[in-house]
Structures are given as C-alpha cells and as structure tokens.
Amino acid sequence: MKTIQFREAIAQAMTEEMRRDESVYLMGEEVAEYNGAYKASKGMLDEFGPDRVIDTPISELGFSGIGVGSAMNGNRPIIEFMTFNFSLVGIDQIINNAAKMRQMSGGQFNVPIVFRGPTASAGQLGATHSQAFESWYANTPGLKVIVPSNPYDAKGLLKAAIRDDDPVIFMESEQMYGDKGEVPEEEYVLPIGKADIKREGSDVTIVSFGKIIKICYKAAEELEKEGISCEIIDLRTIRPMDHETILESVKKTNRLVIVEEAWPFGNVATEITYQVQSQAFDFLDAPIVKINTADTPAPYSPVLLEEWLPNHNDVIKAVKKVMYKD
Numbered sequence: 001m002k003t004i005q006f007r008e009a010i011a012q013a014m015t016e017e018m019r020r021d022e023s024v025y026l027m028g029e030e031v032a033e034y035n036g037a038y039k040a041s042k043g044m045l046d047e048f049g050p051d052r053v054i055d056t057p058i059s060e061l062g063f064s065g066i067g068v069g070s071a072m073n074g075n076r077p078i079i080e081f082m083t084f085n086f087s088l089v090g091i092d093q094i095i096n097n098a099a100k101m102r103q104m105s106g107g108q109f110n111v112p113i114v115f116r117g118p119t120a121s122a123g124q125l126g127a128t129h130s131q132a133f134e135s136w137y138a139n140t141p142g143l144k145v146i147v148p149s150n151p152y153d154a155k156g157l158l159k160a161a162i163r164d165d166d167p168v169i170f171m172e173s174e175q176m177y178g179d180k181g182e183v184p185e186e187e188y189v190l191p192i193g194k195a196d197i198k199r200e201g202s203d204v205t206i207v208s209f210g211k212i213i214k215i216c217y218k219a220a221e222e223l224e225k226e227g228i229s230c231e232i233i234d235l236r237t238i239r240p241m242d243h244e245t246i247l248e249s250v251k252k253t254n255r256l257v258i259v260e261e262a263w264p265f266g267n268v269a270t271e272i273t274y275q276v277q278s279q280a281f282d283f284l285d286a287p288i289v290k291i292n293t294a295d296t297p298a299p300y301s302p303v304l305l306e307e308w309l310p311n312h313n314d315v316i317k318a319v320k321k322v323m324y325k326d
Contacts, residue, residue: 001182001183001184001185002182002183002184002185003180003181003182003183004151004180004181004183005151005177005178005179005180006150006151006154006172006176006177006178006179006180006181007036007038007039007040007042007177007178008151009151009152009154009155009158009181009183010040010116010154010155010158010172010177011036011040011041011042011043011044012155012183013154013155013156013158013159013162014026014041014044014078014158014162015043015044015047016159016187017076017159017162017163018044018048018052021076021162023074023075023076024052024075024076024077024078024162025048025051025052025053025054025075025076025077025078026041026044026052026053026054026077026078026080027053027054027056027063027066027067027077027078027079027080028054028055028056028063028079028080028081028082028117029055029056029057029058029080029082030055030082031044031045031053031054031055031080032044032045032050032053032054032055033045033055034055036080037082038118038174038177039177040080040172040177041053041080059089060081060086060087060089060090061089061090061092061093062090063079063090064079064087064090064093064094064098064115065090065093065097067079067093067113067115068093068097068098068101068111068113070113071098071110071111071112071113071167072101072109072110072111076112076113076114076162076163077113077114078113078114078116078162079113079114079115079116080116080117081115081116081117081118082117082118083117083118083119083122083129083174084117084118084119084131084133084171085128085129085130085131085133086117087115087117087133094115094137094140094143094167094169095140097111098111098113098115098142098143098167099140099141099142099143099167100142101142102142102166103142110165110166111166111167112164112165112166112167113167113168114158114161114162114164114167114168114170115167115168115169115170116158116161116169116170116171116172117171117172118171118172118173118174119131119132119133119134119147119171119172119173119210120132120173120210120211120212120261120262121261121293121298121305121309122173122174122175123174123175123305124300124301124302124305125298125300126298126300127297127298127299127300130297130298131298132260132261132262132263132293133171134147134169134171134209134210134238134262134267134268135238135262135266135267135268135271137169137239138238138239138241138268138271142166142167143166143167143168143169143239144161144164144166144167144168144169144192144193144237144239144240145168145169145171145237145238145239146158146161146168146169146170146171146192146236146237146238147171147209147210147235147236147237147238148172148210148236149176149209149210149211149213149214149234149236150176150179150181151179151180151181151182151183152181152182152183152184153190153196153234153236154172155183155188156188156189156190157170157190157192157236157237158170159187159188159189159190160189160190160191160192161192163189164192168192171210173210173211175211176211190236192237192240193237193240193241193242194236194237194242194245195233195234195235195236195237195241195242195245195246196233196234196236197231197232197233197234197245197249198213198217198232198233198234199217199220199230199231199232200231201220201229201230201231201232201253202229202231202252202253203228203229203230203253203255203323204228204229204230204231204253204255204256204257204319204322204323205230205231205233205246205249205250205252205253205255205256205257206219206220206230206231206232206233206256206257206258206259206315206319207232207233207235207246207256207257207258207259207269207272208232208233208234208235208258208259208260209234209235209236209238209260209268210261211261212259212260212261212310213232213234213259215259215310215311215312215314215315216230216232216259216312216315217232218312218315219312219313219315219316219319220232222312222316223316223319228319228320228323228325230319231249231252231253233245233246233249235268238268241271241272241275243275243279246272246275246276247275247276247279247280250276250280250283250284251280251283254283254284254285254286255284255285255286255319255322255323256272256273256276256284256288256289256322257288257289257290257291257315257318257319257322258272258273258288258289258290258291259290259291259310259314259315260290260291260292260310261292261293261309261310262292262293263292263293263295264290264292264293264295265295267292269290269291269292270290272290273288273290276288285322286321286322286323286324287322288322289318289321289322291310291314291315291318292310293308293309293310294307294308296308
C-alpha cells in the first residue's frame with residue numbers, strides 16, 4: 001500500500017487505463033498543458049501526447065457531444081468538467097444522447113464514456129458553483145452515477161467506470177483532491193453498485209457518500225464516547241444503488257439517519273427513505289431522519305455557508321433523535 005492524494009488516485013486510474021487500452025483518451029478544459037485545473041491529469045500529456053490528452057475550448061456542449069459521438073464509434077473517452085456546474089451547458093448531450101442512445105438505437109450503439117469532475121460546494125464559490133447534481137443524473141435511466149469519498153475508492157471505481165460499456169457520471173470534490181489515503185500498488189478494480197460499510201455499529205445506521213461523509217465519522221467518534229454505536233455506510237455508487245447493504249444494516253440497528261450535501265427536495269436521501277420504509281418498515285424503531293443543506297441557493301458569506309451546510313453536530317442531534325435521547 002502507498003499513501004497518495006485523491007488527485008493522484010484519479011491520475012493513476014486514468015493513466016493505467018490509457019496504457020491498457022488505446023481507445024481511452026481524456027478531453028476537457030486545461031487537462032493537458034496545465035496538467036488539469038486541479039492537477040488530476042499531471043504528467044499525462046507528456047506520456048500520451050496531444051492526440052489522447054486534449055485541451056478544449058470553453059464549450060461543454062461541444063466537447064461533450066464530440067465525446068458521445070466518439071464513444072459510439074468505438075472509443076472510450078473521459079470527459080472532464082472543471083466543475084459539474086458547467087455540465088449544465090452540455091447536459092443535453094448527457095441526458096438526451098449518452099443516456100438514451102443504446103435504447104433508441106435498439107442496442108446497435110453503446111456509449112462507453114465517463115463524465116467526471118467536482119460536484120457540490122467547495123467553499124466560497126457562490127450559488128452557481130456550489131450545487132450537488134448526483135440526484136439529477138441518477139434520475140436518468142441509462143446513466144450510472146459514482147461519488148467516491150477517498151483515494152482508494154476513487155481509483156478502483158474510476159477504473160471500473162472507464163471499462164464500463166455504459167455512460168458513467170463520476171463525481172469528485174475540489175475539497176478532496178488533497179486528501180490522502182492508502183492505495184494498493186498493484187492493480188485493482190472495485191465493483192460499481194456496491195456500498196461499503198466504513199464503520200461497524202449496532203445502535204443506528206448512518207448512510208452518506210462523497211466528502212460530506214467526513215462529518216459522519218466525526219459524529220460517530222463523539223457519540224461513541226456516550227456509548228452510542230454508529231454503523232456508517234458509504235454508498236459510493238448512487239445508481240445503481242446497493243439497497244441490500246442498507247436494508248441489512250437497518251434490520252440490525254433499527255434506526256436510520258441519511259446525510260447528503262444536497263437540497264432537501266427529491267434527492268438521494270428521499271429515495272433511500274422510500275426503499276427502507278417499503279422493504280424494512282417493521283424493523284424501524286423510529287422515523288428515518290435525513291440531513292440536507294438548507295433549501296436555498298448556496299450563500300457566499302462564510303457565516304451563512306456554515307449554517308447552510310450540514311455539520312457533525314447536526315448528525316449527533318439526528319442520531320439522538322432516532323434513539324429518543326434528544
């Protein structure tokens with residue numbers, strides 16, 4: 001095992017897959033000459049050249065469409081968005097072409113493409129650069145959606161995404177690129193659609209994903225001092241979702257708290273809540289609690305932003321609520 005940064009895990013995954021398969025290439029703004037806006041493609045231009053690491057104009061609709069057409073013709077493009085907020089400019093290509101092409105062509109075309117880049121908030125970037133789009137894309141049949149929370153998961157899941165024959169939305173975070181974690185030096189690939197129990201517990205199940213899961217770990221450590229045992233599940237993949245792991249945990253703990261950095265209406269937590277109440281209602285000893293951002297655009301003010309985002313105290317309060325200790 002070697003300790004590396006999240007950005008290095010992303011770069012390693014792409015580099016290894018490009019060495020393995022000549023049909024894989026990377027395209028996006030500043031991915032080549034600048035080594036990536038977040039240095040997640042550092043050194044790749046030097047190794048693979050400008051034909052496979054391609055800088056684009058500021059035109060997400062254009063290079064997303066090029067990627068979809070290229071994938072239909074046998075390539076495996078990786079399309080990097082500087083932030084998924086910018087994917088809205090190219091969302092027609094993602095939703096109406098990449099996601100639907102296999103069905104609309106009667107199975108004649110598949111679209112093995114990865115759209116990747118940061119999601120959700122990253123500090124004082126304002127309302128239009130601080131949005132979480134996991135539930136938006138997961139709402140679309142034909143797309144797979146992955147949101148890793150650490151370097152190990154990121155590398156293994158990105159390699160799986162690049163090899164997948166369907167379009168994959170792979171979401172990261174500006175605030176995680178510097179995070180460090182242990183990653184095997186030998187090759188490994190993680191399965192898409194399998195959640196991971198990051199912490200075993202017996203009193204309450206906490207489900208989360210992406211960078212916001214860090215506040216769950218902090219809350220669990222503090223709650224442990226009070227004799228409350230939290231089981232933490234990292235979804236890793238939003239679609240397809242691993243309902244079985246969640247259900248089995250809830251059947252053991254009988255309580256569920258869901259933490260998600262997204263607006264409260266119609267999100268991933270809402271879907272989990274429905275699945276649990278419909279398939280494990282008799283095992284619940286308390287109503288499910290979901291924790292989200294405030295139902296407003298993200299504020300720029302640091303004081304307001306702190307109030308807008310979920311924090312570990314919110315998780316502690318929610319856990320105590322489902323345990324009737326509030």
